[in-house]
Amino acid sequence: MSKLAVIALGGNAIIRDDERGTIQEQNKNTTDTFEHLTYLIKKGYNLVISHGNGPQVGNILLRNDAGEEVYDIPQMPLDICVADSQGGIGYMLEKMLKNVLKEEGIEKEIVTIVTQVVVSKDDPAFNNYTKRVGKLYDKKRADELSTNKGWVFKKSPKRKDAWRRVVPSPKPIAIMNEKIIKDLVYSGVIVIAIGGGGVPVYYDDEGMLRGLEAVIDKDASSSLLASNIDSDEFYMLTDVPYVYKNFGTPKQEILEFLTKADIEKLIEEKAFGEGNMLPKIKSALRFVENGGSKSVITDASKLEDKKYGTRITLL
Amino acid sequence: MSKLAVIALGGNAIIRDDERGTIQEQNKNTTDTFEHLTYLIKKGYNLVISHGNGPQVGNILLRNDAGEEVYDIPQMPLDICVADSQGGIGYMLEKMLKNVLKEEGIEKEIVTIVTQVVVSKDDPAFNNYTKRVGKLYDKKRADELSTNKGWVFKKSPKRKDAWRRVVPSPKPIAIMNEKIIKDLVYSGVIVIAIGGGGVPVYYDDEGMLRGLEAVIDKDASSSLLASNIDSDEFYMLTDVPYVYKNFGTPKQEILEFLTKADIEKLIEEKAFGEGNMLPKIKSALRFVENGGSKSVITDASKLEDKKYGTRITLL
Numbered sequence: 001m002s003k004l005a006v007i008a009l010g011g012n013a014i015i016r017d018d019e020r021g022t023i024q025e026q027n028k029n030t031t032d033t034f035e036h037l038t039y040l041i042k043k044g045y046n047l048v049i050s051h052g053n054g055p056q057v058g059n060i061l062l063r064n065d066a067g068e069e070v071y072d073i074p075q076m077p078l079d080i081c082v083a084d085s086q087g088g089i090g091y092m093l094e095k096m097l098k099n100v101l102k103e104e105g106i107e108k109e110i111v112t113i114v115t116q117v118v119v120s121k122d123d124p125a126f127n128n129y130t131k132r133v134g135k136l137y138d139k140k141r142a143d144e145l146s147t148n149k150g151w152v153f154k155k156s157p158k159r160k161d162a163w164r165r166v167v168p169s170p171k172p173i174a175i176m177n178e179k180i181i182k183d184l185v186y187s188g189v190i191v192i193a194i195g196g197g198g199v200p201v202y203y204d205d206e207g208m209l210r211g212l213e214a215v216i217d218k219d220a221s222s223s224l225l226a227s228n229i230d231s232d233e234f235y236m237l238t239d240v241p242y243v244y245k246n247f248g249t250p251k252q253e254i255l256e257f258l259t260k261a262d263i264e265k266l267i268e269e270k271a272f273g274e275g276n277m278l279p280k281i282k283s284a285l286r287f288v289e290n291g292g293s294k295s296v297i298t299d300a301s302k303l304e305d306k307k308y309g310t311r312i313t314l315l
Numbered sequence: 316m317s318k319l320a321v322i323a324l325g326g327n328a329i330i331r332d333d334e335r336g337t338i339q340e341q342n343k344n345t346t347d348t349f350e351h352l353t354y355l356i357k358k359g360y361n362l363v364i365s366h367g368n369g370p371q372v373g374n375i376l377l378r379n380d381a382g383e384e385v386y387d388i389p390q391m392p393l394d395i396c397v398a399d400s401q402g403g404i405g406y407m408l409e410k411m412l413k414n415v416l417k418e419e420g421i422e423k424e425i426v427t428i429v430t431q432v433v434v435s436k437d438d439p440a441f442n443n444y445t446k447r448v449g450k451l452y453d454k455k456r457a458d459e460l461s462t463n464k465g466w467v468f469k470k471s472p473k474r475k476d477a478w479r480r481v482v483p484s485p486k487p488i489a490i491m492n493e494k495i496i497k498d499l500v501y502s503g504v505i506v507i508a509i510g511g512g513g514v515p516v517y518y519d520d521e522g523m524l525r526g527l528e529a530v531i532d533k534d535a536s537s538s539l540l541a542s543n544i545d546s547d548e549f550y551m552l553t554d555v556p557y558v559y560k561n562f563g564t565p566k567q568e569i570l571e572f573l574t575k576a577d578i579e580k581l582i583e584e585k586a587f588g589e590g591n592m593l594p595k596i597k598s599a600l601r602f603v604e605n606g607g608s609k610s611v612i613t614d615a616s617k618l619e620d621k622k623y624g625t626r627i628t629l630l
Binding site: 077112177 | 335336337338374375377378379380381382384385386388389391392394395396398399400401402403405406407409410413414417424426427428429431450492494495499504514516522523524526
């Protein structure tokens with residue numbers, strides 16, 4: 001039987017840091033990413049593809065803001081904006097992957113599913129906003145938006161005098177439609193799902209589904225989905241070819257293989273960047289703890305080259 | 316075996332003409348619509364739900380415009396905007412339907428699929444822009460947008476001195492993922508698909524999929540899908556309880572039953588409104604010509620009351 005892999009595409013698989021995010025840039029980057037991904041398809045893997053939406057949903061939020069200002073159009077809440085981004089990005093990914101596969105002579109059905117992800121309304125994240133969304137602002141504009149919209153801001157860790165909106169990032173506890181996703185993918189369909197970590201929803205006291213002004217970490221959702229559909233492997237594609245110990249310091253060190261014991265030791269030593277790499281490592285670990293055979297963290301462009309990438313296993 | 320029905324929700328099933336389109340209004344209208352739709356689910360029908368996106372994609376287009384003006388964010392082309400609207404509306408529909416079914420004690424899986432619809436690049440529609448999108452503008456603003464964006468405008472038939480953007484509306488020739496939609500719906504899943512008539516794409520000379528600045532008529536796409544998945548019935552829910560002969564004139568007349576022969580005669584007599592009702596009648600006719608047993612045009616709120624609605628059959 002074919003192996004199953006869940007692939008979480010990082011933001012830079014679609015929009016690079018130094019780009020404005022035009023559709024031409026997004027089409028080009030996506031095509032580049034998928035040209036590397038065909039390696040797994042040729043090896044016979046079934047695939048679920050998830051993706052980030054940071055720059056896109058940030059732009060959608062700003063357009064909502066500007067649309068109200070200029071045309072008095074009611075703003076949509078963040079859950080709708082995330083769902084919008086799933087539609088737009090999902091369509092673009094599906095189309096570009098279809099074209100890349102065509103170039104390679106591969107016939108595969110690809111389907112994009114708008115995916116809700118359920119969180120708990122008692123998640124401690126609602127008392128501690130941590131997820132950065134949208135563009136960088138200067139202090140003055142951040143203060144204005146904070147006053148006018150009630151948005152919460154935190155200082156950028158990278159750029160002095162730059163501020164970014166933060167929203168809560170609750171833990172995913174259930175993926176809607178996961179059985180459908182599983183059935184489709186085992187039948188050989190490539191499924192694009194849980195874009196942006198999923199549209200955040202919770203069940204209220206009456207058991208009704210409600211949307212949330214939140215963003216769910218896409219690697220956490222992807223790890224949960226990968227476990228729930230019994231994926232063999234789980235890939236997180238990001239902007240570095242390896243996980244490093246003490247990244248960006250003079251003591252930086254490539255980590256090629258990590259076991260659960262290695263990771264626990266390194267977390268204790270605070271060897272991983274809190275903001276970016278630590279959540280990925282934890283998602284990888286959760287996947288192998290839940291029975292997955294292997295998780296890989298690498299750059300999309302290094303996917304087919306065995307000498308790159310960090311492989312995370314239980315033992 | 317359960318009967319299958321494709322239901323095309325008109326714009327006013329989600330945003331009414333006199334509303335601003337806040338998320339609260341959209342949630343409320345959608346819930347009202349679905350409370351009537353449960354009638355078919357209780358009768359054991361399997362359902363595909365498609366929907367319009369006129370007001371929503373109009374707002375998305377305006378937000379793109381305002382976002383560029385205020386924040387210098389690159390605008391997305393219309394195909395991406397349609398896909399965005401499929402994500403946002405599809406999520407909202409799925410969530411509200413889930414809640415309505417829960418109130419009724421009905422357990423059903425519901426899935427939303429981002430759907431591309433293929434058109435021919437040689438469609439004559441590309442020489443004749445007919446589909447109205449977005450808000451009404453005064454002449455001055457329409458001229459500005461025409462100069463700045465290259466948008467094409469036509470005068471509103473309803474309001475004097477009001478102008479609206481028009482885009483081409485090519486004929487749908489193929490629905491992507493229709494086999495997946497069919498398999499899902501026959502397994503009892505409610506499928507939300509081809510929102511806004513589908514994301515318009517075509518195959519270029521190299522056989523590559525490309526997006527288009529166009530809007531496909533949702534009733535035409537829904538009719539095609541209904542035929543292709545062997546739906547028994549095809550409902551178009553709109554803002555009138557019946558199709559009328561000579562609507563809005565002193566000679567207005569309710570039409571309860573229409574056969575192919577009736578329709579051909581009435582079209583010859585120019586008895587239907589060109590803009591709104593004629594495309595629905597044609598979509599209904601195409602469905603029964605292709606083997607569907609019955610098409611119904613009515614108001615969502617009249618769905619369960621047998622004394623309302625126009626039934627279209629072949630003979």
